[in-house]
Amino acid sequence: xxxxxxxxxxxxxxxxxxxxxxxxxxxxxxxxxxxxxxxxxxxxxxxxxxxxxxxxxxxxxxxxxxxxxxxxxxxxxxxxxxxxxxxxxxxxxxxxxxxxxxxxxxxxxxxxxxxxxxxxxxxxxxxxxxxxxxxxxxxxxxxxxxxxxxxxxxxxxxxxxxxxxxxxxxxxxxxxxxxxxxxxxxxxxxxxxxxxxxxxxxxxxxxxxxxxxxxxxxxxxxxxxxxxxxxxxxxxxxxxxxxxxxxxxxxxxxxxxxxxxxxxxxxxxxxxxxxxxxxxxxxxxxxxxxxxxxxxxxxxxxxxxxxxxxxxxxxxxx
Amino acid sequence: xxxxxxxxxxxxxxxxxxxxxxxxxxxxxxxxxxxxxxxxxxxxxxxxxxxxxxxxxxxxxxxxxxxxxxxxxxxxxxxxxxxxxxxxxxxxxxxxxxxxxxxxxxxxxxxxxxxxxxxxxxxxxxxxxxxxxxxxxxxxxxxxxxxxxxxxxxxxxxxxxxxxxxxxxxxxxxxxxxxxxxxxxxxxxxxxxxxxxxxxxxxxxxxxxxxxxxxxxxxxxxxxxxxxxxxxxxxxxxxxxxxxxxxxxxxxxxxxxxxxxxxxxxxxxxxxxxxxxxxxxxxxxxxxxxxxxxxxxxxxxxxxxxxxxxxxxxxxxxxxxxxxxxxxxxxxxxxxxxxxxxxxxxxxxxxxxxxxxxxxxxxxxxxxxxxxxxxxxxxxxxxxxxxxxxxxxxxxxxxxxxxxxxxxxxxxxxxxxxxxxxxxxxxxxxxxxxxxxxxxxxxxxxxxxxxxxxxxxxxxxxxxxxxxxxxxxxxxxxxxxxxxxxxxxxxxxxxxxxxxxxxxxxxxxxxxxxxxxxxxxxxxxxxxxxxxxx
Numbered sequence: 128x129x130x131x132x133x134x135x136x137x138x139x140x141x142x143x144x145x146x147x148x149x150x151x152x153x154x155x156x157x158x159x160x161x162x163x164x165x166x167x168x169x170x171x172x173x174x175x176x177x178x179x180x181x182x183x184x185x186x187x188x189x190x191x192x193x194x195x196x197x198x199x200x201x202x203x204x205x206x207x208x209x210x211x212x213x214x215x216x217x218x219x220x221x222x223x224x225x226x227x228x229x230x231x232x233x234x235x236x237x238x239x240x241x242x243x244x245x246x247x248x249x250x251x252x253x254x255x256x257x258x259x260x261x262x263x264x265x266x267x268x269x270x271x272x273x274x275x276x277x278x279x280x281x282x283x284x285x286x287x288x289x290x291x292x293x294x295x296x297x298x299x300x301x302x303x304x305x306x307x308x309x310x311x312x313x314x315x316x317x318x319x320x321x322x323x324x325x326x327x328x329x330x331x332x333x334x335x336x337x338x339x340x341x342x343x344x345x346x347x348x349x350x351x352x353x354x355x356x357x358x359x360x361x362x363x364x365x366x367x368x369x370x371x372x373x374x375x376x377x378x379x380x381x382x383x384x385x386x387x388x389x390x391x392x393x394x395x396x397x398x399x400x401x402x403x404x405x406x407x408x409x410x411x412x413x414x415x416x417x418x419x420x421x422x423x424x425x426x427x428x429x430x431x432x433x434x435x436x437x438x439x440x441x442x443x444x445x
Numbered sequence: 446x447x448x449x450x451x452x453x454x455x456x457x458x459x460x461x462x463x464x465x466x467x468x469x470x471x472x473x474x475x476x477x478x479x480x481x482x483x484x485x486x487x488x489x490x491x492x493x494x495x496x497x498x499x500x501x502x503x504x505x506x507x508x509x510x511x512x513x514x515x516x517x518x519x520x521x522x523x524x525x526x527x528x529x530x531x532x533x534x535x536x537x538x539x540x541x542x543x544x545x546x547x548x549x550x551x552x553x554x555x556x557x558x559x560x561x562x563x564x565x566x567x568x569x570x571x572x573x574x575x576x577x578x579x580x581x582x583x584x585x586x587x588x589x590x591x592x593x594x595x596x597x598x599x600x601x602x603x604x605x606x607x608x609x610x611x612x613x614x615x616x617x618x619x620x621x622x623x624x625x626x627x628x629x630x631x632x633x634x635x636x637x638x639x640x641x642x643x644x645x646x647x648x649x650x651x652x653x654x655x656x657x658x659x660x661x662x663x664x665x666x667x668x669x670x671x672x673x674x675x676x677x678x679x680x681x682x683x684x685x686x687x688x689x690x691x692x693x694x695x696x697x698x699x700x701x702x703x704x705x706x707x708x709x710x711x712x713x714x715x716x717x718x719x720x721x722x723x724x725x726x727x728x729x730x731x732x733x734x735x736x737x738x739x740x741x742x743x744x745x746x747x748x749x750x751x752x753x754x755x756x757x758x759x760x761x762x763x764x765x766x767x768x769x770x771x772x773x774x775x776x777x778x779x780x781x782x783x784x785x786x787x788x789x790x791x792x793x794x795x796x797x798x799x800x801x802x803x804x805x806x807x808x809x810x811x812x813x814x815x816x817x818x819x820x821x822x823x824x825x826x827x828x829x830x831x832x833x834x835x836x837x838x839x840x841x842x843x844x845x846x847x848x849x850x851x852x853x854x855x856x857x858x859x860x861x862x863x864x865x866x867x868x869x870x871x872x873x874x875x876x877x878x879x880x881x882x883x884x885x886x887x888x889x890x891x892x893x894x895x896x897x898x899x900x901x902x903x904x905x906x907x908x909x910x911x912x913x914x915x916x917x918x919x920x921x922x923x924x925x926x927x928x929x930x931x932x933x934x935x936x937x938x939x940x941x942x943x944x945x946x947x948x949x950x951x952x953x954x955x956x957x958x959x960x961x962x963x964x965x966x967x968x969x970x971x972x973x974x975x976x977x978x979x
Contacts, residue, residue, distance in 0.1 A: 189547065189569045190571065190802070190803075274728070279724040280725035281725055281737075387727070388673065389934060406545065407537065407540060407541065407919070409544050409548070409565055411548070
């Protein structure tokens with residue numbers, strides 16, 4: 128290394144840096160090679176498709192394609208924001224998203240904490256398997272189950288309630304219970320799976336901390352508050368930030384499957400609207416504009432939340 | 446270093462994306478696992494031209510393995526092609542899949558569509574101009590048996606010549622069906638008018654017609670797909686609203702937004718309040734109403750198709766009800782409360798087939814030849830009755846079906862012929878001057894056909910209409926459905942309908958859309974027809 132530097136006296140610092148850079152690259156070439164598939168994946172499936180966003184600023188025509196369609200500036204955005212549907216869609220999307228953040232993250236954490244307190248290993252394993260099973264069912268199947276239980280005429284629960292002479296329940300076609308039903312089915316489906324990541328974080332907590340706090344006379348609740356919760360705080364904040372980035376995705380698949388004409392007013396969200404305009408009516412520009420809008424909001428929220436998390440003493444994402 | 450790295454990256458990207466493409470074509474077809482892709486469209490091994498069609502088929506039909514699919518074999522050999530047919534029941538999923546194929550640049554050579562969406566494909570230029578492709582010279586059979594040049598001309602839209610109707614049956618087999626055995630048990634007679642029909646529904650609901658000691662049957666069921674009010678409710682026809690559109694005097698009527706819908710909604714509310722309509726109807730998908738009927742849970746439904754209640758139709762209501770309920774006496778009989786005054790409208794040229802503008806001229810030419818063959822005698826016989834000599838025998842103009850062979854070759858093979866019947870969905874070969882002798886048809890079946898054929902059918906508007914440029918009919922219909930359903934379930938009565946209609950006509954452009962329809966009807970019929978909006 129020193130020979131080389133001596134032979135090239137001009138700007139030795141930069142040269143040296145470049146050299147060591149290359150050298151270390153060469154030395155770790157196999158590790159870099161490991162990265163290649165990941166990078167290619169992101170390039171092909173995440174970055175290249177982003178070029179498609181230009182159709183949001185065009186009057187896109189299928190046959191003319193991206194290169195031939197006329198540019199219309201912000202016209203598509205104007206169409207979106209002046210549409211009478213937009214405020215309702217926005218409200219439904221945000222409400223549903225906020226509900227999801229609150230009522231999905233907390234049960235996940237709660238289940239993890241409860242599982243963590245179980246000392247009998249086989250029992251813990253059983254509960255864990257049982258609770259994350261539903262994660263592997265598709266929403267179509269979940270809807271099938273809900274329909275079998277709550278169909279207004281032939282559902283198991285509805286028939287039972289009617290036969291018992293109690294009030295008739297109307298779950299699938301009732302505006303006032305549509306959102307709670309979405310949330311409850313999602314809790315049923317995904318809580319067990321969501322708890323796994325917290326369990327991993329809990330397993331990472333140094334056992335000595337518990338021993339030390341026990342010696343100091345802390346009871347179980349005290350330990351939970353002062354040892355366990357701070358131990359999972361970073362993971363919780365991380366997940367929260369990631370979720371905020373998707374605040375305008377209110378769960379397309381589930382909503383699309385559960386939606387029906389009687390709950391449009393509370394259930395129609397940005398994504399179902401995009402689907403209708405884009406795939407059902409083959410208009411691509413206006414939905415693309417909504418997509419851009421969604422991404423912008425997501426980006427701002429992630430950056431903001433990250434900053435706040437760091438200010439409050441956590442680590443944030445980066 | 447950097448540059449080489451970049452090149453390596455690009456090469457790998459290309460390799461990966463090439464792999465991706467290949468996978469897509471392979472998963473896109475259902476019938477054949479050998480679907481060669483490539484610019485020339487030729488399969489190197491066999492020199493055959495690869496054709497891809499996307500068409501409709503009923504949910505119960507399925508293409509068998511290649512060696513059992515004698516129609517594909519016949520087409521491939523006759524035309525030296527490799528035809529891949531992708532099929533789905535018509536509906537939102539069909540539309541979505543087709544749109545996905547088109548927007549990913551994978552447009553099928555030939556595809557099925559409906560009147561309204563074909564407009565969009567023509568406007569976008571996805572469908573090619575067919576003026577020189579669909580002519581009496583290129584499609585002799587199509588014009589000989591099914592279509593006139595005049596009708597085809599009237600079928601065009603947007604000043605282009607880009608779509609042609611699928612041959613269609615002029616007969617309409619749309620009827621209510623009722624459990625005659627239930628009526629007999631309760632000592633009632635076949636309903637002949639609306640009040641008797643409602644009385645039957647009430648009795649079916651309350652008097653335990655299946656005798657299981659439980660009140661678990663309903664008078665009537667239908668489907669709303671979770672999205673709309675069903676036109677199966679007899680209350681539309683009761684109030685003179687027949688079909689989608691009618692012309693009354695010199696007035697053009699869109700039946701679902703007419704002021705009379707107020708009375709329809711009030712009538713339906715009354716029937717629903719009696720508890721005789723299956724409460725599942727709104728969420729039920731098309732097909733589920735038949736399942737309910739087959740399970741013996743409902744006594745009246747609306748059915749389509751000539752052979753729905755035939756004794757030996759394996760997919761039909763009659764046979765399935767017997768199998769599922771184990772009740773040998775089950776007897777579905779057709780009736781219509783408005784048989785005398787008009788049950789439905791005459792058919793107008795129905796849904797079109799379109800040809801892709803992105804396919805090569807050779808592929809399109811070949812596809813047109815095959816379509817015409819399907820429309821001709823040879824194709825019709827093969828796709829309806831199977832192979833000559835095995836599945837049927839022919840004596841002059843008389844076709845006799847060999848039931849055993851037909852069951853083995855066709856019915857037990859996913860009833861696959863009905864997939865190929867998409868282009869000639871006409872069950873009766875009389876257009877081809879042939880006569881069918883099917884030993885599985887019973888006297889009872891013939892009686893059913895006679896009853897339904899006696900129903901009065903009212904004239905249609907006589908032409909297919911297109912939506913005015915820039916208007917959003919889908920938004921209007923969606924809002925209309927929402928309003929109708931909310932009146933049915935949430936309001937005390939239908940007194941809000943006039944206000945709702947006003948909203949549809951003004952805010953959702955109903956005035957312009959239907960006035961433009963009326964204009965088209967005027968042009969086609971030669972007399973002035975107007976639409977009265979708000």
